Amino acid sequence: MRIVVAKPGLDGHDRGAKVIARALRDGGHEVVYTGLRRTPSEIIRIVTDEDATALGLSTLSGAHDVLIPKICAGLRDEGLDDVIVFAGGIIPDRDRESVYEQGVRAIFGPGTRTDQILEFLQECSERIEKEEPVGVGQESGWRWE
Amino acid sequence: MALGVKSSTELLESAKSGDRRSLARLLTLIEGGEELVLPNVSPWTLGVTGPPGVGKSTLIGRLVSHWKGSGERVAVLAVDPSSPRSGGALLADRMRMESTDSGESVYFRSLATRGHPGGVSYLLSPMIDLLSFCGWSRIVIETVGSGQAETRVVAFADRVMMVDGPDRGDIIQAEKAGIIELADIIAINKSDKPGASRAAESIRASLDLSSSESVPEVHLVSAQNSIGIEGLVSAIEKCSSPPWRNRLRITERLISKWDSRLILSEGLDDVLDELETGSITLDEALDRL
Numbered sequence: 001m002r003i004v005v006a007k008p009g010l011d012g013h014d015r016g017a018k019v020i021a022r023a024l025r026d027g028g029h030e031v032v033y034t035g036l037r038r039t040p041s042e043i044i045r046i047v048t049d050e051d052a053t054a055l056g057l058s059t060l061s062g063a064h065d066v067l068i069p070k071i072c073a074g075l076r077d078e079g080l081d082d083v084i085v086f087a088g089g090i091i092p093d094r095d096r097e098s099v100y101e102q103g104v105r106a107i108f109g110p111g112t113r114t115d116q117i118l119e120f121l122q123e124c125s126e127r128i129e130k131e132e133p134v135g136v137g138q139e140s141g142w143r144w145e
Numbered sequence: 146m147a148l149g150v151k152s153s154t155e156l157l158e159s160a161k162s163g164d165r166r167s168l169a170r171l172l173t174l175i176e177g178g179e180e181l182v183l184p185n186v187s188p189w190t191l192g193v194t195g196p197p198g199v200g201k202s203t204l205i206g207r208l209v210s211h212w213k214g215s216g217e218r219v220a221v222l223a224v225d226p227s228s229p230r231s232g233g234a235l236l237a238d239r240m241r242m243e244s245t246d247s248g249e250s251v252y253f254r255s256l257a258t259r260g261h262p263g264g265v266s267y268l269l270s271p272m273i274d275l276l277s278f279c280g281w282s283r284i285v286i287e288t289v290g291s292g293q294a295e296t297r298v299v300a301f302a303d304r305v306m307m308v309d310g311p312d313r314g315d316i317i318q319a320e321k322a323g324i325i326e327l328a329d330i331i332a333i334n335k336s337d338k339p340g341a342s343r344a345a346e347s348i349r350a351s352l353d354l355s356s357s358e359s360v361p362e363v364h365l366v367s368a369q370n371s372i373g374i375e376g377l378v379s380a381i382e383k384c385s386s387p388p389w390r391n392r393l394r395i396t397e398r399l400i401s402k403w404d405s406r407l408i409l410s411e412g413l414d415d416v417l418d419e420l421e422t423g424s425i426t427l428d429e430a431l432d433r434l
Contacts, residue, residue, distance in 0.1 A: 002173075028231045036240075046239065048165050
């Protein structure tokens with residue numbers, strides 16, 4: 001899979017994003033890492049130009065409730081409905097439901113084993129094969145928990 | 146509209162009229178082995194290579210900004226190696242080229258070599274043609290010059306720039322390997338660091354010893370501080386390759402094509418098995434393939 005791993009917003013900590021990027025590579029995926037402090041519109045541009053199948057968003061700043069909706073809506077506006085979006089970092093329990101409602105299919109918090117993310121992507125691939133909805137603009141309902 | 150249902154002819158039409166998603170999808174199709182039929186085009190291409198960490202991506206970012214400013218449409222293809230073990234790849238060139246992530250006049254695409262010797266080079270030609278067909282007037286190919294096979298990628302460009310840093314001396318190593326002969330221009334980056342001008346001097350001196358009549362220009366630049374960029378751009382624009390260098394590039398392209406044909410040939414595994422047990426010689430193996 002071609003996957004963009006992005007750091008939206010202002011926080012400057014990308015150890016987590018780098019660990020994920022590395023693990024995805026070792027799992028056989030092609031990973032484009034964006035670097036720090038990207039705006040939603042930059043991230044959408046990168047997903048478009050790289051023809052990515054999935055987008056992983058890492059946020060630790062607490063701004064997830066602003067940034068994630070913006071990015072998900074932007075992807076849909078661009079017609080990138082089939083892109084799979086997953087999130088990681090610090091997303092408090094009380095906010096999880098609203099993040100899922102944006103079209104995010106999985107949230108990986110601290111303590112996640114990297115092979116869980118690979119399993120999630122594997123299941124996404126199987127769903128794509130079966131033409132079941134998995135993208136950010138496709139029918140919600142399925143999520144990885 | 147979902148791109149999945151569009152034919153490549155439809156994609157080509159919308160890519161030509163400026164739709165980036167269609168362009169991106171077509172590049173994916175080419176990567177997957179699909180052959181597109183395109184009218185004849187004459188792309189403008191620059192290959193950039195050099196050892197890891199000398200600032201190739203940052204320098205390309207500067208060139209991109211410069212060309213953007215003068216009204217060109219710039220496309221960058223950044224080639225990174227795939228992991229031979231997992232087949233995956235970490236493509237991080239674009240994090241050093243933030244100038245590429247906004248505005249309509251820049252397109253940046255990361256490419257993994259996917260285990261092909263000589264990189265993805267045999268796929269580069271159709272990709273370059275597609276970009277040129279879609280109106281991208283400056284096409285830059287970036288690759289890490291960590292070995293002959295990787296460096297070969299730049300042979301698919303019509304002009305080649307090698308980048309090195311102060312006191313690395315890697316480019317002298319490159320000269321030993323003959324790779325430096327591909328270069329039309331040499332940029333020594335990080336000119337603000339001690340040792341940069343000495344590095345430039347020693348490269349100039351060693352180039353002067355060569356018998357060839359057209360030695361590449363050596364430019365001292367600082368991508369970080371935007372020093373020397375104007376001069377470098379105009380040298381790139383002006384540079385012309387002597388016929389022997391073109392010949393060398395064509396040779397490299399041929400070798401890439403040959404390598405990829407070899408590695409994709411049927412029965413390769415069987416032949417490798419037999420080579421391993423020693424039941425056939427290398428010459429016999431080649432004949433079989």
